[in-house]
Amino acid sequence: MTIEQVQNSRHALELRDIEKKFKKGRKGYANALNSVSLTLGRGEVVGVLGPNGSGKSTLIRVISTLTLPDAGEVEVFGIDAVRHPKEVQRYMNRVSVEASFFKKLSSMENLIFGAKLYGVSDRESKPRIREILEGIGFDYKRVNEPMEHLSRGMQQKIALARALLTSPLLMLLDEPTTGLDPRSKKDVQNLIERIRADHESSILLCTHDMSEAEELCDRIGILLSGKLIALDTAEGLKRQFRTSDQLPTLEEVFMVATGTSLEEAEFAGEDDTLPEDEAKAA
Amino acid sequence: MHSLSAPLSKPGWMRELIAIWGYAQRNYYLTKRYFMWEVVWLVYSTMNALTIGFIGVGLGGSPEATARTTTFLLIGTMVWSYLSMIFDLLSETVSWERWEGTIEYTFMSPASRTTQLVGMGIYAIVYGMARVIVMLVAISFFFDLSLGSANYLGAAGILAICSISLVGFGMVAAVMPLLSPEKGQQVTSIVTAVLLLISGIYYSVEVLPGWMQPLANISPVYYALNGIRNTLLEGASFGSQWDNIWPLLIMGLIFPPLGLWLFQRGEHFAKRTGRLKRAG
Numbered sequence: 001m002t003i004e005q006v007q008n009s010r011h012a013l014e015l016r017d018i019e020k021k022f023k024k025g026r027k028g029y030a031n032a033l034n035s036v037s038l039t040l041g042r043g044e045v046v047g048v049l050g051p052n053g054s055g056k057s058t059l060i061r062v063i064s065t066l067t068l069p070d071a072g073e074v075e076v077f078g079i080d081a082v083r084h085p086k087e088v089q090r091y092m093n094r095v096s097v098e099a100s101f102f103k104k105l106s107s108m109e110n111l112i113f114g115a116k117l118y119g120v121s122d123r124e125s126k127p128r129i130r131e132i133l134e135g136i137g138f139d140y141k142r143v144n145e146p147m148e149h150l151s152r153g154m155q156q157k158i159a160l161a162r163a164l165l166t167s168p169l170l171m172l173l174d175e176p177t178t179g180l181d182p183r184s185k186k187d188v189q190n191l192i193e194r195i196r197a198d199h200e201s202s203i204l205l206c207t208h209d210m211s212e213a214e215e216l217c218d219r220i221g222i223l224l225s226g227k228l229i230a231l232d233t234a235e236g237l238k239r240q241f242r243t244s245d246q247l248p249t250l251e252e253v254f255m256v257a258t259g260t261s262l263e264e265a266e267f268a269g270e271d272d273t274l275p276e277d278e279a280k281a282a
Numbered sequence: 283m284h285s286l287s288a289p290l291s292k293p294g295w296m297r298e299l300i301a302i303w304g305y306a307q308r309n310y311y312l313t314k315r316y317f318m319w320e321v322v323w324l325v326y327s328t329m330n331a332l333t334i335g336f337i338g339v340g341l342g343g344s345p346e347a348t349a350r351t352t353t354f355l356l357i358g359t360m361v362w363s364y365l366s367m368i369f370d371l372l373s374e375t376v377s378w379e380r381w382e383g384t385i386e387y388t389f390m391s392p393a394s395r396t397t398q399l400v401g402m403g404i405y406a407i408v409y410g411m412a413r414v415i416v417m418l419v420a421i422s423f424f425f426d427l428s429l430g431s432a433n434y435l436g437a438a439g440i441l442a443i444c445s446i447s448l449v450g451f452g453m454v455a456a457v458m459p460l461l462s463p464e465k466g467q468q469v470t471s472i473v474t475a476v477l478l479l480i481s482g483i484y485y486s487v488e489v490l491p492g493w494m495q496p497l498a499n500i501s502p503v504y505y506a507l508n509g510i511r512n513t514l515l516e517g518a519s520f521g522s523q524w525d526n527i528w529p530l531l532i533m534g535l536i537f538p539p540l541g542l543w544l545f546q547r548g549e550h551f552a553k554r555t556g557r558l559k560r561a562g
Contacts (some may be wrong), residue, residue: 116304
């Protein structure tokens with residue numbers, strides 16, 4: 001597959017009937033993903049809403065080649081991601097709920113290392129690091145401070161900057177604003193909007209924040225117990241699940257679609273031990 | 283349309299070379315950031331080497347015999363310090379990333395596992411050498427060593443060949459934490475301890491019980507120590523150590539590809555069972 005073919009592919013991502021089970025206890029299995037199908041167009045932002053334990057992180061892991069599906073097909077820019085993981089890894093990057101950095105290293109050191117894993121040399125990365133960090137309002141004087149001295153909001157911005165350094169065509173965002181204070185949350189959301197506008201990346205955003213999904217996403221899916229039970233624009237979902245003359249809020253849509261509130265679903269999800277860190281991440 | 287930046291248009295081999303440098307450089311950054319701990323470990327290792335050297339002095343005998351015993355012990359200490367460092371750095375590749383929480387980021391990057399392990403191996407060799415040189419300078423102030431006829435080049439050659447075997451051996455051990463996050467790390471620690479016991483670091487393997495002695499034959503450290511002791515203590519030529527060199531060459535040829543193959547199988551298993559995630 002050439003770069004031109006990748007650039008010209010119609011979809012950034014296509015999932016067809018993805019199944020994933022994890023062993024639970026001695027004999028049992030838990031369904032993490034149950035026949036999930038999804039298409040993400042070029043430059044599109046699709047959100048996946050779901051409570052803890054619904055399979056959001058497993059979905060992101062399957063796409064990012066960190067977990068192998070039991071069945072189904074994952075295509076990234078037309079390339080089979082299960083059979084050719086190295087081919088697709090070049091074109092995507094991921095930001096997860098926990099900013100995964102070497103905490104003793106500085107932002108600069110972490111960013112230089114992250115860039116090199118994608119074949120970006122010092123000469124290319126250093127000027128871009130400055131440009132990106134200044135662009136996201138990071139105080140460049142702090143670039144040599146250990147990551148552990150930075151707030152979680154700052155760390156999450158650095159995580160987005162690290163992804164941007166590798167010019168990903170597909171961004172996988174796994175609850176990037178969970179646990180952030182309102183100001184940091186807004187900053188990160190603004191940054192995601194800018195990434196979309198300036199870099200024309202396709203974005204899959206997993207979140208359990210209704211307003212975030214509505215604000216940032218072209219289409220929104222609802223994932224419950226590993227099953228994608230709805231996928232449409234926010235307006236489309238509201239029309240689909242309206243119960244009165246008035247259009248419901250996205251929260252009401254979630255309740256009608258799942259038969260439960262997000263809080264109740266999260267409570268139930270926390271008891272579901274499938275991918276352990278999904279509950280931990282909350 | 284998205285403008286593709288330089289990395290996407292670079293040839294694969296160039297991206298892998300940049301990533302190898304990235305791993306080595308990252309480890310250098312970590313050494314720098316944990317500098318005080320590095321100093322503590324270096325002081326501890328040097329004190330340990332001195333303690334073992336003084337055991338040789340304490341055994342008594344003629345000055346020549348004492349110098350020979352002390353040199354024998356210190357060669358074992360230094361070589362073990364260097365080789366166990368390589369083994370530990372390689373075998374802890376996965377555990378370390380898990381502990382730092384970076385394992386998923388590393389494993390979803392396009393840099394290959396070979397690249398990762400080569401980068402780790404190169405840093406381990408350079409770092410191990412630097413440590414041993416500092417230790418050697420420190421202990422040279424304390425002991426009269428029996429190195430009058432030493433063949434340093436021959437010893438360095440044997441050590442270099444053994445380093446490759448140990449990198450491969452470390453790769454084999456690195457797979458354990460992929461299979462089982464906690465137990466895997468415990469197993470690699472046991473492997474280090476067994477290598478220490480059977481390789482003749484501080485004694486000739488002939489003093490081991492008869493059933494235990496054949497185990498030394500599977501340890502690259504055993505052959506390296508035999509060869510290095512012969513070249514340093516007896517001034518033996520590199521060529522005369524063929525009996526110690528050929529097993530190291532075979533292990534150097536077998537262990538790295540075997541380690542990589544096992545690592546890839548382990549990675550596949552971890553991805554299938556959902557074990558590629560942070561812990562600790």
